[in-house]
Amino acid sequence: MTSTVSTSDRANSPPTGHPRRRLLAAAIALACLGVLALSVDLDVARWCKAGHIPKEIMRFLNFSEVFAHGIGVATLLLTAAVLDPTLAGRRATPSFSILPVSRDFVRMAMTAFAGGIMANLIKETLVDRIRPRAADLATAASSLATFGDSIAANIISHSDANSFPSGHAAVAAGFAAALSWKYPRGAWLFVALATAAAAQRVASSAHYPSDVLLGAAVGLVGAALLLGNSKPESTTGNTTTSLVPR
Secondary structure (H helix, E strand, O other): OEEEEOHHHHHHOOOOOOHHHHHHHHHHHHHHHHHHHOOOHHHHHHHHHOOOOOHHHHHHHHHHHHHOOHHHHHHHHHHHHHHOOOOOOOOOOOEEOOEEEEHHHHHHHHHHHHHHHHHHHHHHHOOOEOOHHHEOHHHOOOHHHHEOOOOEOOOOOHHHHEOOOOHHHHHHHHHHHHHHHHOHHHHHHHHHHHHHHHHHHHHOOOOOHHHHHHHHHHHHHHHHHHHOOOOOOOOOOOOEEEEOOO
């Protein structure tokens, strides 16, 4: 008996190796870039706040925020569950307790939101940083001046002092990791959408570059902890064909 695997099967199969190690390596790389980005935070924030970004690009970036917003991510996960029977606990896929969803769905949802929760805990308990939209950037001598409230100019809500790290970027990174884990063929698209969502936070003067880079790092750490080196319990579109010589 000769067993062969179709091209579709290979494309959809989870990557081999050590996913947790790769996620942690990516998180470390993003964290290092985040530290380096402190040197350009003010220049980028001033440029974005001056409205130099073309309207059509800004429109696309604003649309991409759905990939990083809690309600948007929940809607996309629900859509995936409707389209993919293996996420809804159908077709002999193990369900999660009494919920009509699979363990894969629960793991993906937890991975998507874990980074955002971790980022929010950091900004609420450890670090205060004035968002670009609420800061008097002209008076800031360096990016370190954005920490605390010394250059606060227009504080409207408590959120204006919670710029670091970006919860949106953390959710986007975790969601991209979860989707890539389940649907590896679309990994490039998920990474691109997460990048656009993170860029939107900088372009809209909600965050500095270092905020989104370190936020994304937090999201990948959460993904590494929750996904580990496991593989999805079920994968759609995978068919193995056995050819029996006659």
